[in-house]
Amino acid sequence: xxxxxxxxxxxxxxxxxxxxxxxxxxxxxxxxxxxxxxxxxxxxxxxxxxxxxxxxxxxxxxxxxxxxxxxxxxxxxxxxxxxxxxxxxxxxxxxxxxxxxxxxxxxxxxxxxxxxxxxxxxxxxxxxxxxxxxxxxxxxxxxxxxxxxxxxxxxxxxxxxxxxxxxxxxxxxxxxxxxxxxxxxxxxxxxxxxxxxxxxxxxxxxxxxxxxxxxxxxxxxxxxxxxxxxxxxxxxxxxxxxxxxxxxxxxxxxxxxxxxxxxxxxxxxxxxxxxxxxxxxxxxxxxxxxxxxxxxxxxxxxxxxxxxxxxxxxxxxxxxxxxxxxxxxxxxxxxxxxxxxxxxxxxxxxxxxxxxxxxxxxxxxxxxxxxxxxxxxxxxxxxxxxxxxxxxxxxxxxxxxxxxxxxxxxxxxxxxxxxxxxxxxxxxxxxxxxxxxxxxxxxxxxxxxxxxxxxxxxxxxxxxxxxxxxx
Ligand code: GBH
Numbered sequence: 001x002x003x004x005x006x007x008x009x010x011x012x013x014x015x016x017x018x019x020x021x022x023x024x025x026x027x028x029x030x031x032x033x034x035x036x037x038x039x040x041x042x043x044x045x046x047x048x049x050x051x052x053x054x055x056x057x058x059x060x061x062x063x064x065x066x067x068x069x070x071x072x073x074x075x076x077x078x079x080x081x082x083x084x085x086x087x088x089x090x091x092x093x094x095x096x097x098x099x100x101x102x103x104x105x106x107x108x109x110x111x112x113x114x115x116x117x118x119x120x121x122x123x124x125x126x127x128x129x130x131x132x133x134x135x136x137x138x139x140x141x142x143x144x145x146x147x148x149x150x151x152x153x154x155x156x157x158x159x160x161x162x163x164x165x166x167x168x169x170x171x172x173x174x175x176x177x178x179x180x181x182x183x184x185x186x187x188x189x190x191x192x193x194x195x196x197x198x199x200x201x202x203x204x205x206x207x208x209x210x211x212x213x214x215x216x217x218x219x220x221x222x223x224x225x226x227x228x229x230x231x232x233x234x235x236x237x238x239x240x241x242x243x244x245x246x247x248x249x250x251x252x253x254x255x256x257x258x259x260x261x262x263x264x265x266x267x268x269x270x271x272x273x274x275x276x277x278x279x280x281x282x283x284x285x286x287x288x289x290x291x292x293x294x295x296x297x298x299x300x301x302x303x304x305x306x307x308x309x310x311x312x313x314x315x316x317x318x319x320x321x322x323x324x325x326x327x328x329x330x331x332x333x334x335x336x337x338x339x340x341x342x343x344x345x346x347x348x349x350x351x352x353x354x355x356x357x358x359x360x361x362x363x364x365x366x367x368x369x370x371x372x373x374x375x376x377x378x379x380x381x382x383x384x385x386x387x388x389x390x391x392x393x394x395x396x397x398x399x400x401x402x403x404x405x406x407x408x409x410x411x412x413x414x415x416x417x418x419x420x421x422x423x424x425x426x427x428x429x430x431x432x433x434x435x436x437x438x439x440x441x442x443x444x445x446x447x448x449x450x451x452x453x454x455x456x457x458x459x460x461x462x463x464x465x466x467x468x469x470x471x
Contacts, residue, residue, distance in 0.1 A: 004398050006463030008470070011409035017120075017420025018465045019081035020074060020442070021377050023127035023179065025057045026429040028087060030064035034102035037093040039129035040147070040188075041432075044195035055435030061427055062450050064106065071113040073443060073452055074426060078462045081120045083376055083422050084110070085127035085179065091167075092160045095131030099163040107164075111171050122174040122376075122422075124238065125161050125218065128184060128195065128432075135196050147196055148184060148207035151293065154214035161218035165225055173232045176310050176376070177218050180240040181211040182264060193433055205290040209298070212271055216301035223304065238310030238376045239268050243357040243364075245318050247340050252321030252328050256337045259284055260319050263337075273369045275303035287334060308419070309365065310376035313404070314349075316357025318342055347400070348381040348438055355403035362411035362418050372417045378404050379424035381431070381438040384455065392444050392455035401442075401457060405464070423461060427452060 025041050045056035063070055074082050088095065090103035114121045134153055136146035147153060161177065169175075178184070187194035190204035215237050226233035244260040246253035262281035270278045276299060277292055285291065318340040322328050330336050344352040358378070365373055380400040384392050401423060408418050428441035436447055442458035445451075 004395065004402050004460065006460050006467055008467040009405055009409050009464060011413050012405075012468050014469050016468065017081050017374060018079045018468075019083055019122065019420060019422035020077060020079050020426040021083035021422040021424050022063075022426050022429065023085045023124070024087035024090070025060070025127070025129045026425070026431070027061040027063040027427070028090075029057065029059040029062045031056075031058045033064065034090070034106070035093050035100045036087065036090040036103060038132045039087070039089045040132055040135050040195035041129055043132050043135075044197050047197065050197060051433050052435035052437050055430070057430045059447075060430045061445050066450065067106070067110055068113050070426070070452075071110070071117060071119070073454075074114075074119055075117040076454075076462070077426075077442075077458060078465050079119065081122050081174075081420065081422065082114055082426075083122040083124065083176075085124035085129075086164055087129055088126065088157075088160050089129060089131040091164055092131070095134040095156050095160065099167065104164075104167045107168060111168060115171070120174065121172045122176070123164075123168065123172050124176040124179050125164060126157065126177065126184075126214075127179040128188075130196075147189070147198070147203075148210050148214075149189060149200075149203040150206075151210055151213070154210045154217060157214035158217035158221055162221050162225075165222050169222070169225060169231050169233075170229070174234050175222055175236070177215040177235075177237050178211060179238045179310075180312060181208065181215070181237075181268060182240055184211055201288055202290045205285055206293050208267060209292045209294060212268065212302045213298055215272075216298075216304050219304040219306065220301060234307045236306045236308040236310050236374075237272065238312055239265070240312045240314070240377075241265055241361055241365075242313065243316035243354075243361050245316060245357075247318050247320045250321065252336075253319060254321070255335065256319040256321035259335065259337045260317070269309075269365075269369055271299055271302045272306065273303065273371060275299050306371065309369070309371045309373045311362070311365070311373050312377035312424070313358050313361060313375060314378070314380075315351045316354040316360070317352075348383050349434075351380075353380070353400060353403075355400075355407040356410075358404055358407040359410045359414065362408065362416040363414045366411075366416040372419055374420040374422070375404075375408060375418065376422050377424035378421065379440050379442070381440045384439050384444060386444070386453075390453070392453060394455045394457045397442070397455065397457040398460045401461060402464075 185204045185207035189198045189207045192199040244257040266278045320338045382396045425440045427443040428439040428445040431438040444453045
């Protein structure tokens with residue numbers, strides 16, 4: 001990796017928002033404390049073979065008990081914003097009924113600590129921890145039926161969002177409804193490599209619609225409440241987005257990109273911003289016997305205006321519309337949408353490193369949707385080593401961050417209204433199905449002692465922010 005020293009990022013204004021991000025289940029631990037009930041992740045982690053080494057979030061970074069210390073760490077980084085998620089089963093155990101005062105109290109204290117250090121809280125209501133009681137089915141054999149494929153879950157989510165907003169809306173301006181509904185729907189219900197681990201494409205597509213409906217119901221309630229109470233509000237949703245680039249200029253490859261972009265991006269952004277599902281994607285779904293369970297009025301709810309779109313970016317992908325043997329149809333006769341590996345540097349997740357794709361993505365979003373964006377997650381896992389001096393010289397991560405921040409500046413220069421950048425993640429944490437094996441933090445966590453150590457990338461980030469602000 002090339003050596004990199006901190007310098008101001010040209011093209012990013014002093015008011016540009018800088019942050020670090022985390023998610024409740026990945027850092028909090030205290031899984032059974034103060035009334036919290038299990039989420040689908042607590043259950044999934046206990047199914048043999050689902051998570052590397054059978055790990056889980058019972059303790060994680062023990063953030064629930066170390067929160068003030070962690071806020072000091074955030075302050076030391078010099079960021080102005082902290083993006084974190086609320087744990088639904090902590091705030092509303094079991095996913096129904098009244099709020100749990102002890103659960104809310106933790107987040108009130110977190111907001112106190114942030115306010116005391118002039119750090120803006122940026123709340124995500126849902127980062128994948130659905131209360132298990134709302135799922136009902138699980139992958140150990142009991143009949144599936146609930147969860148996001150069920151319409152009722154959208155209403156349950158809106159009710160939980162109202163409880164959270166009631167408690168914190170007077171002090172927190174930035175609200176994100178969902179983190180990455182594509183992951184919740186596709187990884188959770190079609191591919192099964194995330195909780196709840198179901199594998200039914202039709203269920204996944206029903207989940208897409210109900211996640212979006214839940215977003216819309218929550219967004220409408222929060223907007224109305226904020227207006228009635230005179231609260232400042234910046235409301236949004238976060239999507240995981242990439243780019244789809246054709247391998248060749250063949251019509252098959254162009255079609256593969258249309259399909260990939262449709263399933264990954266337009267299926268969410270068109271209803272959110274334009275109030276209609278994209279017709280070509282609906283037709284693609286019909287080919288696979290899947291249908292979005294839309295009822296009258298749903299799209300008006302889903303397209304409740306948002307103020308900001310959160311973009312989580314990790315990589316762009318090259319696509320081919322034919323099999324390796326050159327056939328445009330797969331074994332079931334369906335058109336081929338095949339990711340093609342390139343000879344590019346990769347992270348420890350084996351993801352290709354593609355910073356210019358972030359520029360293309362942000363510029364494309366500006367052109368097609370015209371919503372202001374914030375990069376709510378970007379970062380990388382690498383094989384960190386602790387040197388003899390006790391330091392973590394993660395030049396690869398610094399390079400990754402520097403190149404992607406430069407890509408954001410390039411997007412702004414090309415006219416995209418990108419307002420902030422949040423590094424994923426504040427600290428090493430429970431990386432879902434990969435357990436504690438993959439480290440995305442700019443701060444190292446020693447899971448034996450829970451000691452936190454700033455990696456070189458964190459120091460570089462701190463210095464870069466300071467220089468870019470001109471202070
Ligand atoms: C985010 O999701 C999550 O919000 C966060 O909790 C998590 O810790 C972080 O990423 C790191 O994983 O099939 O090779 O093309 C990331 C969602 C979706 C990103 C799938 C990569 C494609 C990988 N991911 N995506 S690949």
